[in-house]
Amino acid sequence: MKHLLNLLAAVALLVWGTHLVRTGVLRVFGANLRKILVQSMRNRFTAALSGIGVTALVQSSTATSLMTSSFVGQGLVTLPAALAVMRGADVGTALISVLFSADLSWLSPMFIFVGVVLFITRSATVAGRVGRVLIGLGLMLLALQLVVEATEPLFSSPAIRALLASINSDVLLEITIGSVLAIVAYSSLAVVLLVAAMATSNVVPLDVALGLVLGANLGSGLLAVLTTAKSAVSVRQVTIGNLLFKVLGVAIVAPFVGLWIRYVQPQLPNQTHGVVLFHLAFNVVISVGFIGLTQWVAKLVTHILPEPQQPAGTTRPHHLDPSALSTPSLAISNAAREALHQADVVETMLIGTLDVIRNNDLRLAQELRQLDDTVDQLYSAIKYYMTRISREALGEEESRRWTDIISFTINMEQIGDIIERVIIDVEDKKIKPQRNFSEAGMAEIVELHGRLVANLRLSMSVFLNGNVRDAQKLLEEKARFRDLERAYATTHLDRLSDRTTLSIETSSLHIDLISDLKRINSHICSIAYPILESAGALAPSRLRESRLGNIEG
Structure with a gap:
């Protein structure tokens, strides 16, 4: 029971660290990030690059999705441009997962110490908000260490191993579990890092881990759809279009997981690299491959979810998203x-x-x-x-x-x-x-x-x-x-x-x-x-x- 509580606490710390980084960056750079997104949407390729950069900063493709969909709701950008941003956003969060998979444990105490000093002494200034970001980064690195330490004794139990073995080779179940975890954690990044740590500790087989990664990607799209469920139609069109891309990507890539394990994994040093690089490869492939489909998907989403005709002189709030x-x-x-x-x-x-x-x-x-x-x-x-x-x-x-x-x-x-x-x-x-x-x-x-x-x-x-x-x-x-x-x-x-x-x-x-x-x-x-x-x-x-x-x- 103690080991289970330690694992849950480590996962919660990982999620909380991700939240601190995301909110801290938005407090420091929020207005500038909005300007970057709006100004970069001249074509689909610059829009995708801006999505990579913004998501790398806020460490959440969901946050980028919500910002972008709000711009569409305000009429600042078009739906195809917003979908191009989301193609880059998925690559951005995958790059962050690769970065955090490296051995950066030595940075954790330094980030936490410097961050706490800045946050306490200058909480109302930009330096204090940067301190909040450093605290979040330090907690994420610390949480990853705790996840590895907590999983080793917990998953050495024969009962737990038998339970995990039951989902082996069931790709649909793996994708479903990964999706649920991403929604509950409010972060696909946290789930991918958790799965990578579990794969390194041999808690789950690599094929199961890759199925969970696909599910985490799908879950981030579902999370954005659920978050904007009560928003204006123009806002929901972005998240639904992004979800369609993810569903299509998972459907195409899932049958080829075995090829990754057979041909790519032997060239990599460990299971962690196999998980995070698979996550990166998945998002790069579907982003590059699908960026030419943004216009087509935008038309499809508009057909599936058309904007209702507002009567002349409508008095409802227009912009309170x-x-x-x-x-x-x-x-x-x-x-x-x-x-x-x-x-x-x-x-x-x-x-x-x-x-x-x-x-x-x-x-x-x-x-x-x-x-x-x-x-x-x-x-x-x-x-x-x-x-x-x-x-x-x-x-x-x-x-x-x-x-x-x-x-x-x-x-x-x-x-x-x-x-x-x-x-x-x-x-x-x-x-x-x-x-x-x-x-x-x-x-x-x-x-x-x-x-x-x-x-x-x-x-x-x-x-x-x-x-x-x-x-x-x-x-x-x-x-x-x-x-x-x-x-x-x-x-x-x-x-x-x-x-x-x-x-x-x-x-x-x-x-x-x-x-x-x-x-x-x-x-x-x-x-x-x-x-x-x-x-x-x-x-x-x-x-x-x-x-x-x-x-x-």
Whole structure:
């Protein structure tokens, strides 16, 4: 029992080490890895090379698959290019297994020691995150040693050997077991390294080990499909296409396992090399051989799993991909895109409000009020999605971005509420009593409304790009709008003094309306504060204009 627990603990340590390396690399290089993947997809061959490089860093073809499928879901890359990336990703994880199969035990204590020192002393910096990666690498190397030590006494038992012998020469069973292990461990790399260690200790015959390796490859494809099961269709198309490649590869290679044992294995120094090099050869062969089929497989997957036709004006969240949550930098990007979608809905409401005021359009008023429900739903969806992003996994800049997104969506939700109340007031105080604003009063409302729309669009640009000069301009517009609101309130009172009939009838609505427009503008302009504060350009009571002059947008 003790030996079994030792083996389970060693396997768990191997999986945990792989997880630490993957999450650590994503924290340090997450944004850059996304840029590399997107920029490299000009053709299938550069896409495959980028897949090799990214997967070698994150040590998980599943992580690369999830990142790539998210890009397809956002419309950043095409499905054939994403499938080409996955061909390279499989080679990348195979190369890592070859590297770790070498005798690197001497590196384990050094990696763990240096990693712990960096992580404890500088946990909030890039050095601390690199330390996390080193800890993971050290634990993986240590775990491999423990696996070998734990398997020797455990599998010397006659009962265990008889059990393992029962799966000998049953390729389908071996593939099934390997697939299950890869899914449970959330890492085909960990399973391949475990199988290599077991083969070295003569725990399993080499033919069984190679069958388990094929199963681990198939399991990594199944794992990605299961992880994205609730994602958008465009995201699932990538993982299903990748799984089709793996199924085809396993079906072609499985009958030739005996040839590897007969002709290739005798040329290799030991069983470990036989397992990891078979894993590498399998992925190189199917990646090189199948890379020309990416267009064909993409068409097949699109036919099997077509994207549903979304009705015009659909209000569901477009970019909140759950599979991206394992890559915090990507999830932050998704949330920002969804926040801009929410702002687009608010802009539609704001533009339509002027048509309601001008034309007394009750039908349009009803439609705009319903859009406020959409704004509220998007706010709730973004907020829930953001709470699922691990704050510990975010760097300093991404943490600020997290806060900016929350602040932006709150402001958009509050603007939607104010617009809804404005429309209700216009219905009750203007449309139903059949009243109209004076010509001068209407001109003032049109002027304020035009400035609001322009400021909203500027605020969306500030939120997207973080441009300091645009943020400064937004706060300057806030002051101008406040001055206009005061001036128009005064001119309205002058019209009342002149006993202008239309002004008297709509006086309450007019005053409330320009006040509400000023409140909307305040919410719009408040988006500039976090940008200016992070740039050190915001004083408690005023902008540090002299300092801003030296800051480039």
